[in-house]
Amino acid sequence: MDAAPLFGGLADAVFDHAAHDPAHVVLGRKDPAGRWRDVSAAEFCDEVLALAKGLLASGVRFGDRVALMSRTRYEWTLFDFAIWTVGAQSVPVYPTASAEQVLWTLYDAEVSACVVEHEDHAMTVGSVIDRLPLLKRLWQVDAGAVGQLVESGAAIDDEVVHRHRRAVTPDSTATVIYTSGTTGRPRGCVITHANLMFETDTLTGRWESLFRSRPGEDPATLLFLPLAHVFGRMVEVAAVRSGVRFGHQPLLRTDVLLPDLAAFRPTFFLAVPYVFEKLFDTARRRAEAEGRGGVFDKAVEVAVSYAEAREHRAFGLGPGPSTGLRARHRFFDRAVYGKLREAMGGRVRYAMSGGSGLDRRLGLFFEGAGVRVFEGYGLTESTAAATANPPERPRFGTVGLPIPGTTVHIAEDGEVWLHGAHVFAGYLGDPGATGAVLRDGWLATGDLGSLDDDGYLTITGRKKExxxxxxxxxxxxxxxxxxxxxxxxxxxxxxxxxxxxxxxxxxxxxxxxxxxxxxxxxxxxxxxxxxxxxxxxxxxxxxxxxxxxxxxxxxxxxxxxxxxxxxxxxxxxxxxxxxxxxxxxxxxxxxxxxxxxxxxxxx
Known part of the structure; x- marks a missing residue:
């Protein structure tokens, strides 16, 4: 896909999947005992429809903005697609946001309703609610919000919901995501349905090997990125639109994440470099505690050398791994790399990294250990990835090539400029700030970078830093x-x-x-x-x-x-x-x- 979609909205995929393959498993959800259970396309569609009815019954209207303040969990995805079904717009809020941050986001976005995860979040919103005259409704997930809304909308006819859904067009606003802001006050990035559809369909098409896994193996991913961040949101939408089974994990701690990876058994995942660093460090510490630190260090060197030799061969710079290196690699695959893959569930062969730079050596290690990590680059204003390493020829230490339909330009001062259908519509209510970064359709990112002779992008810093x-x-x-x-x-x-x-x-x-x-x-x-x-x-x-x-x-x-x-x-x-x-x-x-x-x- 290299052009913006011509019709429809994000919620259509939920209803299309249910109509064409109702038994297909689209989600995994933990039951009260902590066991993963499957959710079919038909089940998820029914839940989205019932919740959408509840939103309409509670006064949420087409174009309204509804805030979501929660950790990564099943209910966030349910609310996202219910909100999009009725033509409303979701406004994510980080679960760790302070009262002043919550106030600014909800006030600036003119939010009329808010969904929070638990009582602490409700108290945070409650502490500033007197300064939010447009906020009329507040629902708490852990206090039964979903059931309450479903009950309140039970009398609404299905066709009422579908009329709202069919009124959504690609240029309709899907979400307003506030940049976290290393300096100054966060701005609301207006992301359309077209932005997210183009972005996710392009990634799942070009990186089909990542999303589709191996023949006979159902693809699955565990989503543990914060859904308030554009990267996590992109993963959510990509999984739903492509019919990839996915589950939610709210904690990035390896002591919690690793058991869930082992139980859920994803075929791929998308993460920030921090996760790959922690996985590596955990494996190293475990080996050292078992008195096998020296063996692990040798395995690291072999993995890096093996991956580097393969990379050189892909770019015509060498013959590939030698016979001796291949033999050492096979030995360590049994002794070390296989155990690392098993700790991640045993089925992971691909991953994607974004959010910040992934160390080249770390990327080479995972490649040599049998998990190819595609590093990419993007920002909220580009609806996540604008570049990524290609499946067939990654160049570790770079953020890859422009995704299909995207153009990258390096300005005279070294700033990276982007052009494509994933570039956002502008900052909410701030034409001055929008004009400063959108120039004749080009997004001036504020990042500094360079393109090598093969067109691979390397990010070297921030202009302001x-x-x-x-x-x-x-x-x-x-x-x-x-x-x-x-x-x-x-x-x-x-x-x-x-x-x-x-x-x-x-x-x-x-x-x-x-x-x-x-x-x-x-x-x-x-x-x-x-x-x-x-x-x-x-x-x-x-x-x-x-x-x-x-x-x-x-x-x-x-x-x-x-x-x-x-x-x-x-x-x-x-x-x-x-x-x-x-x-x-x-x-x-x-x-x-x-x-x-x-x-x-x-x-």
Whole structure:
């Protein structure tokens, strides 16, 4: 698909699937005992229709905006498609949003109804409801909202709902997604039905091997990305439209995620780099705890070398893996890689990564371990992916080629511009901001990048985040930060140095990884205040910094760093819900620590 759809809306797929193959399993849902049970196309359609009736009975009308504030769960998808069925618009709200963030989103979007997950969310909305004169209805999922709405709409005729559904056109607004905003107040991105249909149909068509799995094997995916984020929303819509069975998992913690991967047994999944890093780190720690750390490290080297040799062959740069390398790879496939795949349910062969940059070496490792990760790039304004690595010839460390129907242009200043049917309609009620990023149909992303000779895109930084030292050296901090963060003990890294004599860094640690590191040395746990002064930990972080510095010139290198006792958190306004660091907020909050970096010896 390389053009916008000509008719219909997102909810049509639910009713079409039920009509053509009512018994087909489209969703997995956990029962009260924690077991996954199947939901057929007919069952899901009936639930969507009944809930849509309830929304109409409760006063939700065509074009109204309904907020959804919840973790990733079955009911979110149910409400999404019921809202779209009656021609209303959903406005996602992160479940971790503060009262002021909720107020701004619901006020700016002129929301008339709101669905929340539980009592805490209801109290958050309740604390600002006196400043939301247009908000008339509030439903709580955990208090039986679905059943209440279904009961209230029982008397409405099916045809009333279908009249609303048939009135939806591709250019109708489907959702207003508020950017998490590393700076300034979030803006509402107006995403149409056409945007989401083009995006999802293009991805499922071009990446059919990912979505369709192997012959005789029913495709399935476990959705654990936040549905308030455009990436998670795209996965939801793609799965429903393509008839891929999917389930919901609200927690990204590996101790919860891995058991559900093993039980649900997806054939593929879509995630942010953080998930792949955690899967790798968990496997490494498990091997070290079993006294097999050396074997695991050798397996990593073989996987990376094997994948790199195959990549070189695909691009005509080499003959592929040698006989000896293939033999070592077969040995480690039985000893290491197979166990990693089994921990993910045993059927995963493909995955897609987005949201931020995936380390090239990590991508090569998963490829060598039998799970091909397609890295892509996009933003809310492009309805998720605008580029992605092609199934047949990925180039690890890049974000791939433009998806079909998309054009990528690099402006004179290095900014990435995008053009395609997935580009959003604009910012809600803000023509000035819209005009600043939409230029004759082109989306100016604010990201810096480059295209190689084969057309693969590499993101190198953000225009607004380029740092300039007092000596005039321009530095894009993104690459340095990602390379420091590649160290298993590092959780976050932010590089500073604007109007300063050199680059420096604030580093937070992965508490779980550090506890494991201490156990492997037969050392007791240390409180955070003592840990950040630990000489051994400082040596490890220094290694990470030195490794990052090998990729840049001396003028661009990190000269000194400080280990912080606590991570940057969303709770303190330092991280967006999609895990992006708020650079200005961090530099303000840690102004004293930043100043101290320029009064200490350099690396």
């Amino acid at each position: 380029t740092l300039v030292t007092s000596g005039g050296t321009s530095v894009s901090p993104l690459g340095l930060e990602e390379r420091v963060r590649a160290h298993p003990l590092v959780a976050q890294c932010i590089v500073v140095g604007n109007d300063r004599p050199y680059m420096a860094a604030l580093v937070t640690i992965d508490q779980e990884a550090v506890e494991h590191w201490l156990r492997m040395q037969n050392r007791p746990p240390l409180p955070p205040v003592e840990l950040v002064r630990d000489p051994g930990l400082e040596v490890e972080i220094r290694r990470a910094v030195i490794a990052a510095n090998t990729r840049v010139s001396q003028a661009e290198s990190i000269r000194t760093f400080r280990i912080l006792a606590h991570p940057f958190s969303e709770e303190h306004g330092l991280v967006t819900p999609s895990l992006e660091l708020k650079r200005r907020a961090i530099e303000t909050a840690y102004a004293d620590e930043v100043d101290a970096l320029y009064r200490r010896p350099t690396v």
